[in-house]
Amino acid sequence: MHHMTHAAITGVGAYLPEHVLTNDDLAGMVDTTDEWIVTRTGIRERRIVAEGQSTSDLAVEAGRAALADAGMEPHDIDLLVVGTGSPDHIMPSTAALTQDRLGLTCGAVDIMAACTSFIAALHHATCVIEAGRARKVLVIGADALTRHIDFNDRRTCVLFGDGAGAVVLEASDEPGVMGIDLGSDGSGADVLIVPAGGAAAPCTPERVANGEHRLRMSGGEVFKFAVRMIPETTRRALEASGLSADDLTWLVPHQANQRILDAVPARLGIAPERVFSNVAMLGNTSAASIPLALHDMYTGDHLQPGDVLALVGFGAGLTWGAAVVRWTKGPNE
Ligand code: UT7
Numbered sequence: 001m002h003h004m005t006h007a008a009i010t011g012v013g014a015y016l017p018e019h020v021l022t023n024d025d026l027a028g029m030v031d032t033t034d035e036w037i038v039t040r041t042g043i044r045e046r047r048i049v050a051e052g053q054s055t056s057d058l059a060v061e062a063g064r065a066a067l068a069d070a071g072m073e074p075h076d077i078d079l080l081v082v083g084t085g086s087p088d089h090i091m092p093s094t095a096a097l098t099q100d101r102l103g104l105t106c107g108a109v110d111i112m113a114a115c116t117s118f119i120a121a122l123h124h125a126t127c128v129i130e131a132g133r134a135r136k137v138l139v140i141g142a143d144a145l146t147r148h149i150d151f152n153d154r155r156t157c158v159l160f161g162d163g164a165g166a167v168v169l170e171a172s173d174e175p176g177v178m179g180i181d182l183g184s185d186g187s188g189a190d191v192l193i194v195p196a197g198g199a200a201a202p203c204t205p206e207r208v209a210n211g212e213h214r215l216r217m218s219g220g221e222v223f224k225f226a227v228r229m230i231p232e233t234t235r236r237a238l239e240a241s242g243l244s245a246d247d248l249t250w251l252v253p254h255q256a257n258q259r260i261l262d263a264v265p266a267r268l269g270i271a272p273e274r275v276f277s278n279v280a281m282l283g284n285t286s287a288a289s290i291p292l293a294l295h296d297m298y299t300g301d302h303l304q305p306g307d308v309l310a311l312v313g314f315g316a317g318l319t320w321g322a323a324v325v326r327w328t329k330g331p332n333e
């Protein structure tokens with residue numbers, strides 16, 4: 001009988017830049033208050049990359065930590081997948097830079113799906129393992145989105161932070177990663193966009209003067225989309241896993257806004273305590289938020305073998321995705 005190969009998480013790592021930016025710091029920069037930010041977003045502080053530090057620097061540290069947690073050497077890894085919305089450069093890929101500095105001897109590829117990048121990267125890695133083309137894949141979600149933020153725009157600058165999280169995904173007899181749902185609707189491109197800096201609108205002095213190289217967002221549109229889509233994509237991934245919302249131990253959503261997280265349990269029919277949140281301390285770290293949440297849960301001893309997690313991403317594109325994961329790893333030592 002043909003034996004199906006599955007993919008399972010066997011290592012978890014994280015890295016956060018040292019510099020903490022508090023709400024009070026922001027109140028000294030734009031017309032905002034700690035009270036507004038906490039009430040409307042739940043965010044209290046976020047980490048910001050240092051001068052000279054970039055996405056690959058965060059990715060390297062998170063990747064190294066995940067390898068150590070899995071007890072692996074760089075040459076053990078068959079493929080590196082980096083999910084990011086803020087690559088170091090248009091080219092080369094952030095994955096290539098990360099591969100070199102981690103001493104990996106394998107292929108390396110970026111996956112770009114904005115805040116959905118980690119789920120898309122996990123999907124890619126899972127398919128490669130299930131197809132038998134790799135046995136050990138390092139999956140990193142890393143972003144330094146604050147590099148694209150206008151720190152004079154109070155509507156966006158209070159929301160984002162930087163960081164990286166990583167998992168080692170390994171071939172296994174048991175899942176591991178179960179059903180995945182991945183979606184995209186590019187008709188919503190304008191809702192969340194960095195207009196200039198790509199091939200459609202290369203940076204010119206005029207565009208830069210106009211701030212077109214900075215992130216622009218219709219916050220209300222993204223909010224409504226997220227509240228509608230998180231339950232929908234989670235249900236589809238659960239269905240693909242032969243499970244229902246009742247089976248969930250944890251919902252691990254992309255950490256964008258506490259009010260979005262608060263709106264989800266009733267719509268999904270789960271208890272509010274099932275929804276993991278660390279947005280207060282990190283803000284929206286884009287592709288990093290889900291693996292950073294996993295790392296917090298793992299190091300905080302919130303994960304037991306057999307737990308069923310739904311990891312859920314959403315963001316620019318518009319894009320969304322959910323992966324149901326049965327936790328198979330022992331306790332953090
Ligand atoms: O990774 C996915 C990316 N993004 C998201 O998931 C974001 C989703 N959206 C959101 O989280 C929320 O829409 C925001 C937090 C961005 C905004 O919250 P809101 O409750 O939708 O506020 P609003 O945009 O309706 O703005 C309400 C008021 C406005 O003033 P007026 O027009 O009513 O006078 C804003 O100008 O709040 C004002 N405002 C602020 N005031 C103080 C907006 N930002 C700020 C601020 N401080 N930082």
